[in-house]
Amino acid sequence: MSLILCRQEPVTSPYYIEELSIHIYSSQELAYVIYHHPLLVMEEFVDGRLAEFIRAELRMPFLAERIEKWIDGRGVSDELLFLILQETSYYTPQEQARYRQLVANLRKISVDEYLKRRADYFYGLGLYGKAISMYEKILESAKEKHLSGEFKSKIWNNIASCYSKLFCYQKAMYAYDCAWNEKSEKVYLKRMYFLKLMEPELELKERFKELIAKEDTSAWDVEAQGIIDEATGAGAVVKLSQLFEKDPLKRIAGAGELVNEWKGQYRKMM
Amino acid sequence: MEKLIIGIDLCDTYTQVSVLGREDVWSLPTVICRKKTVEEWCVGEEAYKYTLVGEGVIVDKLLSLALKDGTSTIAQVKYDGATLLRKYLEKVLDMVRAEYPGIPVAQIVFALKNMEIKLMDELMGCAEYLGISREHVHIASHTECFVYYVLSQRRDVWGGQVGMFALSDEDLRYYELKIARGPRQVTAIAEHQELEEGFSLNVLDTASGAKMADKILCACSDRMMQKKLYSSVFLTGKGFARTDWAAEFMKKVCNRRRVFVEPMLFAKGAALKAEDYLHERTSYPFVCICEGKLKSTVAMEVVKHDTKVQMALAVAGESWYEARSVLEVILDDQDEIELMILPYHDPKQKRIVKIPLEGFPKRPNKTTRIRIAAGFLDEKTMVVKIVDRGFGELFPKSNVEIRQEVMV
Numbered sequence: 211m212s213l214i215l216c217r218q219e220p221v222t223s224p225y226y227i228e229e230l231s232i233h234i235y236s237s238q239e240l241a242y243v244i245y246h247h248p249l250l251v252m253e254e255f256v257d258g259r260l261a262e263f264i265r266a267e268l269r270m271p272f273l274a275e276r277i278e279k280w281i282d283g284r285g286v287s288d289e290l291l292f293l294i295l296q297e298t299s300y301y302t303p304q305e306q307a308r309y310r311q312l313v314a315n316l317r318k319i320s321v322d323e324y325l326k327r328r329a330d331y332f333y334g335l336g337l338y339g340k341a342i343s344m345y346e347k348i349l350e351s352a353k354e355k356h357l358s359g360e361f362k363s364k365i366w367n368n369i370a371s372c373y374s375k376l377f378c379y380q381k382a383m384y385a386y387d388c389a390w391n392e393k394s395e396k397v398y399l400k401r402m403y404f405l406k407l408m409e410p411e412l413e414l415k416e417r418f419k420e421l422i423a424k425e426d427t428s429a430w431d432v433e434a435q436g437i438i439d440e441a442t443g444a445g446a447v448v449k450l451s452q453l454f455e456k457d458p459l460k461r462i463a464g465a466g467e468l469v470n471e472w473k474g475q476y477r478k479m480m
Numbered sequence: 481m482e483k484l485i486i487g488i489d490l491c492d493t494y495t496q497v498s499v500l501g502r503e504d505v506w507s508l509p510t511v512i513c514r515k516k517t518v519e520e521w522c523v524g525e526e527a528y529k530y531t532l533v534g535e536g537v538i539v540d541k542l543l544s545l546a547l548k549d550g551t552s553t554i555a556q557v558k559y560d561g562a563t564l565l566r567k568y569l570e571k572v573l574d575m576v577r578a579e580y581p582g583i584p585v586a587q588i589v590f591a592l593k594n595m596e597i598k599l600m601d602e603l604m605g606c607a608e609y610l611g612i613s614r615e616h617v618h619i620a621s622h623t624e625c626f627v628y629y630v631l632s633q634r635r636d637v638w639g640g641q642v643g644m645f646a647l648s649d650e651d652l653r654y655y656e657l658k659i660a661r662g663p664r665q666v667t668a669i670a671e672h673q674e675l676e677e678g679f680s681l682n683v684l685d686t687a688s689g690a691k692m693a694d695k696i697l698c699a700c701s702d703r704m705m706q707k708k709l710y711s712s713v714f715l716t717g718k719g720f721a722r723t724d725w726a727a728e729f730m731k732k733v734c735n736r737r738r739v740f741v742e743p744m745l746f747a748k749g750a751a752l753k754a755e756d757y758l759h760e761r762t763s764y765p766f767v768c769i770c771e772g773k774l775k776s777t778v779a780m781e782v783v784k785h786d787t788k789v790q791m792a793l794a795v796a797g798e799s800w801y802e803a804r805s806v807l808e809v810i811l812d813d814q815d816e817i818e819l820m821i822l823p824y825h826d827p828k829q830k831r832i833v834k835i836p837l838e839g840f841p842k843r844p845n846k847t848t849r850i851r852i853a854a855g856f857l858d859e860k861t862m863v864v865k866i867v868d869r870g871f872g873e874l875f876p877k878s879n880v881e882i883r884q885e886v887m888v
Binding site for chain 2: 211212213214216224232233234235236238239242243302303
């Protein structure tokens with residue numbers, strides 16, 4: 211139990227982290243991002259722009275200089291992340307040690323697994339476009355080296371999931387098809403079936419139709435109906451219905467705001 | 481003279497104004513008069529003059545009037561106490577500026593008999609109204625001005641104990657100053673006592689009245705000074721402008737002691753304090769514990785660069801009126817604020833005051849930043865305001881805040 215004293219950091223131009231869509235206003239927030247988002251910061255995070263922010267806004271010129279010198283002399287390294295954590299004094303030495311261990315463990319895993327974890331991390335952030343390109347890179351590298359069918363099927367599944375989130379159902383269907391080709395798991399059939407429910411114009415291949423039993427479709431229909439019912443009562447849907455109950459002027463203004471919000475969210479996903 | 485350094489002893493009945501570097505001190509009754517036919521104001525003796533000839537309406541006890549939100553109606557216009565006090569001080573400053581045309585005011589210290597926050601706020605407001613920036617205006621108690629005046633004298637004057645009688649139309653007070661030399665710092669501890677035997681100075685106009693007053697002072701000196709050893713004794717106030725009426729008292733008090741008579745001591749002490757604000761390093765390197773100053777340090781334990789340290793919100797010896805501090809901390813597995821109150825006289829009698837952070841949003845550990853602001857309502861009442869600042873855009877702030885009064 212303690213109180214951590216905050217430095218005087220009158221930040222006027224905050225540091226924008228695009229992936230998280232947030233501005234950073236203090237050294238503690240910077241340390242927090244580093245600590246909680248290792249897969250984000252382990253690549254291309256510490257750079258000249260960050261060093262300049264540390265110097266000019268966080269008023270830590272010595273740290274900024276050390277970072278710049280390190281980058282000039284030895285290139286970007288995880289050590290820079292540890293250095294920032296140490297200098298900001300937001301995390302205890304024990305917490306810093308745990309973080310070191312975590313980063314070291316991530317560095318030890320295979321390149322493909324590491325790339326998949328990064329892509330999964332971006333998927334978790336809702337950056338589906340970025341995640342897709344990372345998954346595709348893994349698949350491209352598979353042409354030169356052997357990757358297990360199971361691993362590749364997982365990658366295709368995740369790509370399909372990304373496309374679904376982006377409302378690109380055709381591409382999602384294709385990705386599930388590929389996932390099935392790598393490893394024939396029933397769950398892919400179910401997902402393809404759900405895609406067809408969402409987008410009736412989609413065609414489910416004959417070979418898949420033959421593999422789906424009648425009792426499966428009955429159970430999946432029930433499940434899908436449950437999801438639809440749940441979604442109907444969701445806050446966002448209720449809010450939308452309420453908006454359309456308002457008088458025309460308010461409705462148009464509200465709808466405009468909402469559409470802009472959705473556009474922003476979609477752009478971020480892409 | 482390039483800058484005006486002014487000390488103003490402001491009382492309900494009289495005002496004394498001292499300008500550093502000027503031997504004479506202005507002394508005038510704290511009264512203001514408005515002419516009946518035009519809105520023209522005059523103060524002091526001039527105010528009496530216009531009133532006596534029936535051309536003006538006088539208002540006295542201006543401090544009390546401002547303190548109790550009183551009003552006065554002159555020529556069918558209602559003036560509140562604060563306005564009259566402003567006009568009064570404006571005229572007083574005009575009087576000073578007339579003698580030093582074109583010279584800017586660098587510092588003003590008001591010496592007050594009683595440190596009441598309302599009056600102090602009014603005075604700061606007056607200064608702003610008069611175009612003097614708040615940072616150039618300070619307020620000190622009579623006791624503190626006494627300390628500054630005495631410590632500006634030669635060292636042998638204050639090497640031991642120093643006593644002082646202040647006699648005015650308002651009251652009779654006894655002041656005492658002791659210097660404690662510690663290993664790290666020197667402390668000036670001063671206090672005063674209001675003596676019940678105070679009398680109107682009009683009694684000095686008759687021989688019998690003067691004799692009685694002399695007897696009263698003798699009794700007071702016997703009681704207050706007893707057989708204590710003094711480096712010096714001071715006599716101040718209008719009552720000691722002349723001392724021929726107090727032959728017995730003077731004989732008693734001057735016996736094997738050095739006695740100084742300085743009727744304008746508070747105004748001069750205030751001017752000396754005002755001058756000290758202009759120096760980068762103080763000429764009075766001591767901690768002053770007296771009326772108007774904090775007698776305890778209020779601190780909190782915080783972690784700075786992985787080390788636990790004590791961070792002071794207010795330090796003993798600081799003026800409670802000017803003592804303000806703000807700091808920001810992040811809660812690390814903590815849902816209350818713990819303040820340590822360390823009395824100056826005995827830091828071992830440490831007291832802990834806990835302020836629970838009720839109603840603050842629940843967030844992951846270390847993602848709640850709070851701003852702690854502390855100020856004082858009087859010498860013993862600290863106000864602590866704790867505001868939720870969130871954690872940037874990661875965990876946006878709420879509007880939750882706590883205000884708590886802490887007795888120190």
